[in-house]
Amino acid sequence: MSELHRLGLTELAAGLRARRFSSVELTRAFLARIERHQGALNAFISVTSEQALQDAAAADRALAAGTGGALTGVPLAHKDIFCTQGVRTTCGSRMLDNFVSPYDATVVARLRAAGAIMLGKTNMDEFAMGSSNETSYYGAVKNPWNPALVPGGSSGGSAAAVAARLAPAATATDTGGSIRQPAALCGVTGMKPTYGRVSRYGMVAFASSLDQGGVITASAADAALVLREMAGFDPKDSTSVDEPVPDYVGELGRPLTGLRVGLLKEFFDKGLDAEVEQRIREALAIYEQLGAQLTEVSLPHLPLSVPVYYVVAPAECSSNLARFDGVRFGHRCENPKDLQDLYRRSRGEGFGAEVKRRIMTGTYVLSAGYYDAYYLKAQRVRALINQDFISAFKSVDVLIGPTTPTPAFALGAKTADPITMYLNDIYTIGANLAGLPAASVPCGFVGGLPVGLQVVGPHFSEARVLGTAHAFQQRTDWHTRLPGGFA
Amino acid sequence: MSAWETVIGLEIHAQLATHSKIFSGSATRYGAPPNAQANLVDLGYPGVLPVLNGAAVRMAVKFGLALGARIAPHSVFARKNYFYPDLPKGYQISQYELPIVAQGALDIVLEDGSVKRIGVTRAHLEEDAGKSLHEGLPGMSGIDLNRAGTPLLEIVSEPDLRSAKEAVAYMKKVHTLVRYLEICDGNMQEGSFRCDANVSVRKAGTEKFGTRAEIKNLNSFRFVERAINYEVERQIELLETGGKVVQETRLYDPDKGETRSMRSKEEANDYRYFPDPDLLPVQLAADFIESVRQSLPELPDQKAARFVSEYGLSAYDAGVLTASREYAEYYESVVREVPAQPKLAANMVAGELAAALNRDNLEIGASRIGAAALGGLVRRIADQTISGKIAKEVFELMWSEGASADQVIESRGLRQITDTSAIERVIDEVLAHNPGQLADYRAGKDKLFGFFVGQVMKATGGKANPAQLNELLRKKLSG
Numbered sequence: 001m002s003e004l005h006r007l008g009l010t011e012l013a014a015g016l017r018a019r020r021f022s023s024v025e026l027t028r029a030f031l032a033r034i035e036r037h038q039g040a041l042n043a044f045i046s047v048t049s050e051q052a053l054q055d056a057a058a059a060d061r062a063l064a065a066g067t068g069g070a071l072t073g074v075p076l077a078h079k080d081i082f083c084t085q086g087v088r089t090t091c092g093s094r095m096l097d098n099f100v101s102p103y104d105a106t107v108v109a110r111l112r113a114a115g116a117i118m119l120g121k122t123n124m125d126e127f128a129m130g131s132s133n134e135t136s137y138y139g140a141v142k143n144p145w146n147p148a149l150v151p152g153g154s155s156g157g158s159a160a161a162v163a164a165r166l167a168p169a170a171t172a173t174d175t176g177g178s179i180r181q182p183a184a185l186c187g188v189t190g191m192k193p194t195y196g197r198v199s200r201y202g203m204v205a206f207a208s209s210l211d212q213g214g215v216i217t218a219s220a221a222d223a224a225l226v227l228r229e230m231a232g233f234d235p236k237d238s239t240s241v242d243e244p245v246p247d248y249v250g251e252l253g254r255p256l257t258g259l260r261v262g263l264l265k266e267f268f269d270k271g272l273d274a275e276v277e278q279r280i281r282e283a284l285a286i287y288e289q290l291g292a293q294l295t296e297v298s299l300p301h302l303p304l305s306v307p308v309y310y311v312v313a314p315a316e317c318s319s320n321l322a323r324f325d326g327v328r329f330g331h332r333c334e335n336p337k338d339l340q341d342l343y344r345r346s347r348g349e350g351f352g353a354e355v356k357r358r359i360m361t362g363t364y365v366l367s368a369g370y371y372d373a374y375y376l377k378a379q380r381v382r383a384l385i386n387q388d389f390i391s392a393f394k395s396v397d398v399l400i401g402p403t404t405p406t407p408a409f410a411l412g413a414k415t416a417d418p419i420t421m422y423l424n425d426i427y428t429i430g431a432n433l434a435g436l437p438a439a440s441v442p443c444g445f446v447g448g449l450p451v452g453l454q455v456v457g458p459h460f461s462e463a464r465v466l467g468t469a470h471a472f473q474q475r476t477d478w479h480t481r482l483p484g485g486f487a
Numbered sequence: 488m489s490a491w492e493t494v495i496g497l498e499i500h501a502q503l504a505t506h507s508k509i510f511s512g513s514a515t516r517y518g519a520p521p522n523a524q525a526n527l528v529d530l531g532y533p534g535v536l537p538v539l540n541g542a543a544v545r546m547a548v549k550f551g552l553a554l555g556a557r558i559a560p561h562s563v564f565a566r567k568n569y570f571y572p573d574l575p576k577g578y579q580i581s582q583y584e585l586p587i588v589a590q591g592a593l594d595i596v597l598e599d600g601s602v603k604r605i606g607v608t609r610a611h612l613e614e615d616a617g618k619s620l621h622e623g624l625p626g627m628s629g630i631d632l633n634r635a636g637t638p639l640l641e642i643v644s645e646p647d648l649r650s651a652k653e654a655v656a657y658m659k660k661v662h663t664l665v666r667y668l669e670i671c672d673g674n675m676q677e678g679s680f681r682c683d684a685n686v687s688v689r690k691a692g693t694e695k696f697g698t699r700a701e702i703k704n705l706n707s708f709r710f711v712e713r714a715i716n717y718e719v720e721r722q723i724e725l726l727e728t729g730g731k732v733v734q735e736t737r738l739y740d741p742d743k744g745e746t747r748s749m750r751s752k753e754e755a756n757d758y759r760y761f762p763d764p765d766l767l768p769v770q771l772a773a774d775f776i777e778s779v780r781q782s783l784p785e786l787p788d789q790k791a792a793r794f795v796s797e798y799g800l801s802a803y804d805a806g807v808l809t810a811s812r813e814y815a816e817y818y819e820s821v822v823r824e825v826p827a828q829p830k831l832a833a834n835m836v837a838g839e840l841a842a843a844l845n846r847d848n849l850e851i852g853a854s855r856i857g858a859a860a861l862g863g864l865v866r867r868i869a870d871q872t873i874s875g876k877i878a879k880e881v882f883e884l885m886w887s888e889g890a891s892a893d894q895v896i897e898s899r900g901l902r903q904i905t906d907t908s909a910i911e912r913v914i915d916e917v918l919a920h921n922p923g924q925l926a927d928y929r930a931g932k933d934k935l936f937g938f939f940v941g942q943v944m945k946a947t948g949g950k951a952n953p954a955q956l957n958e959l960l961r962k963k964l965s966g
Contacts (some may be wrong), residue, residue, distance in 0.1 A: 315761060
């Protein structure tokens with residue numbers, strides 16, 4: 001059964017239930033792939049082989065007894081931002097290098113309850129701050145399509161792991177594009193739900209009003225299955241929304257006839273690579289063939305989303321990361337001489353450069369005398385962007401455009417200039433500011449590198465977004481292509 | 488002294504009497520071993536989130552309604568950012584721009600009996616911090632986070648108070664109110680009710696406020712009064728000797744009876760307040776507010792007014808008797824025993840009973856004489872079985888022996904003498920034994936009347952009915 005990794009998660013779950021293979025076999029197969037490719041890709045920070053095999057054996061017993069859940073025996077990986085009880089949870093930072101979480105994040109607990117097996121914890125930009133995975137304390141993740149290139153970030157480990165089929169699915173989080181951008185750059189499917197759809201409890205906070213957990217998979221159908229198990233109201237998260245979770249799997253396969261697709265004028269700007277645009281236009285043509293109606297729409301405030309984001313996100317981050325002070329958990333400097341020394345050195349040593357940059361930016365924009373000019377103004381513009389989206393969704397059902405302006409770039413190419421790095425998220429940030437569900441699906445290649453197509457829907461329209469992505473994948477096979485060396 | 492006017496505003500912190508913390512499920516019990524009541528949320532672990540305790544919101548609304556304040560239909564929790572080891576998250580969740588309660592007022596009674604209205608700017612919900620421990624830990628600091636996350640209602644007054652006495656009267660009024668509402672146990676020793684005082688002075692007749700100092704963490708009425716008086720004198724002395732008051736935070740040292748500087752404004756933190764994105768704004772529906780209003784008990788001022796109109800008490804007695812809900816309830820239980828004697832009952836409760844409780848340092852709930860028993864005593868005064876004077880003696884015996892009034896009266900033979908001929912007999916004896924005084928009295932020394940009363944009372948063991956005695960004695964002396 002050396003070809004198990006080629007099956008998508010949905011097929012794996014079905015195969016396990018039909019007992020065509022065991023969870024132990026399946027888990028072994030993925031662990032073997034992780035072991036073989038970890039050196040080249042660096043997609044994982046921790047691999048929990050022993051626990052995974054134990055859990056797989058238990059899953060096999062449940063499957064034999066017919067008591068399994070939707071994901072019983074299916075292995076997957078968790079982004080190392082999700083707290084996992086008894087397992088190190090680093091968030092890609094030296095600050096949490098020694099942190100073993102005493103509890104499970106709600107997402108982790110729900111997927112476990114659904115029967116999923118954890119293979120390990122995936123690499124990520126430090127505290128999810130980055131678009132290339134180069135800010136990780138554990139070193140950059142390599143793009144499986146070309147190891148000289150970045151996988152995107154911050155969920156670069158999750159995207160690379162799924163692209164190389166080291167796991168059939170991996171959880172991820174998206175604050176400004178951290179699911180969709182690496183999914184696009186690695187040629188996999190990434191789904192960021194509506195803000196509030198998935199509990200943030202146990203997800204180490206970066207920017208609380210923007211952070212949203214989601215999943216990276218090989219296909220939209222697989223994403224629907226995992227999301228259905230992850231999503232839902234959590235009394236431990238006041239910002240999670242008490243709305244019933246539709247059967248995302250059951251909702252797939254609706255015809256797109258009459259679907260009103262909006263083309264965001266602002267997404268087809270001069271920053272968009274011509275060949276990437278070409279792939280997007282080709283994808284749109286397929287949507288037309290599927291019966292969708294294309295119209296151009298404009299969101300006049302959207303071009304302000306990057307500056308707004310880089311005020312709001314650092315502001316929240318500067319406060320969220322204050323708890324890492326060397327007192328109760330995480331990195332503590334050697335022999336502090338007094339309290340100030342403890343704070344300064346523990347934080348100075350524990351955080352990397354990008355995290356420090358954002359803490360400083362955030363502290364600045366919240367400071368007396370600057371709050372109104374930065375934070376408050378950014379919040380006002382954010383409200384306008386949200387309004388823009390709401391108005392647009394009066395005339396269209398979904399918005400479709402590119403996920404990123406270019407395919408994957410070289411490691412080190414943008415590390416010297418944070419602004420160019422930040423601009424990589426220009427098409428993804430809007431959905432975070434407005435809290436909208438959005439997916440990225442592979443839609444072709446440019447120079448041998450995958451290109452991502454982004455689908456954005458109104459609040460709580462996950463089923464529609466996934467259905468729109470799924471219909472495209474029913475007509476194309478981009479999502480089934482595997483990078484050379486990982487087939 | 489009269490050239491200066493004192494201006495005081497108080498920020499009172501009342502710990503709300505919820506079972507669990509404001510944003511976590513940990514218990515709020517006082518006195519648990521360090522960190523026994525701190526869960527992952529209180530410890531600020533990575534990934535944890537706050538969830539608002541609805542009971543704390545309800546209590547804040549209760550307080551606001553009792554003040555006649557505006558209850559905000561939309562209030563917002565904000566983060567107050569600063570680093571301190573007893574503040575696990577590196578920020579305190581509080582309310583800043585949009586507090587839950589705004590624009591209320593309380594009336595206080597001044598020493599001259601006049602009533603003064605004190606504005607309450609706002610009352611907002613927030614979490615308490617933990618505490619640092621230094622004792623018994625040489626070279627180290629310990630941190631106890633049991634108190635971290637305990638719900639507080641911070642009640643901010645307008646700078647309407649003009650003396651330490653007014654400040655204390657206001658603080659006592661708030662103390663009474665929160666206990667009436669059962670939203671705070673009012674225990675000041677345990678820190679459940681404490682205040683910060685903003686104190687400044689200005690030349691009498693000027694509009695502009697002087698520079699203020701904030702005295703932190705005053706946890707007794709006595710300290711509030713002393714600290715303010717000290718601070719006022721300090722500021723006046725500074726100003727009169729050409730100095731300047733600096734805006735700063737000061738601490739009161741009760742042992743030395745002085746305030747001293749903690750940190751100046753220059754060293755003050757920039758708290759970088761911003762709305763907490765982990766918590767939704769608190770939205771209160773009109774029917775919720777109405778349901779809280781329906782649940783309000785009779786408030787101290789309403790109760791005092793009723794005592795005046797229903798029982799014919801003086802405003803002063805009504806005020807004393809309504810100082811706490813338990814006290815007022817005790818009084819009314821006594822009145823139920825002797826419905827025709829509300830004034831006599833008031834005298835007993837506000838007089839003998841209050842003195843005894845005070846002397847033995849007991850709360851009304853721990854009184855050695857129950858309301859029914861005290862009613863029994865009042866009944867015996869009313870039906871003239873004993874005099875008011877003997878009643879004091881009976882009261883003391885009831886207090887020490889736990890016996891009923893009737894038992895004490897019978898066993899000690901304290902029944903009042905109301906038999907006219909018996910009293911006359913004693914008067915005759917007294918006059919016969921004091922011929923000199925009798926002569927002096929008749930020669931115009933009226934003051935000796937008291938002497939004869941005293942002698943008769945002495946001879947009867949105080950049991951002669953005072954009114955009868957007066958009347959009979961006057962007759963005999965003039966006869």
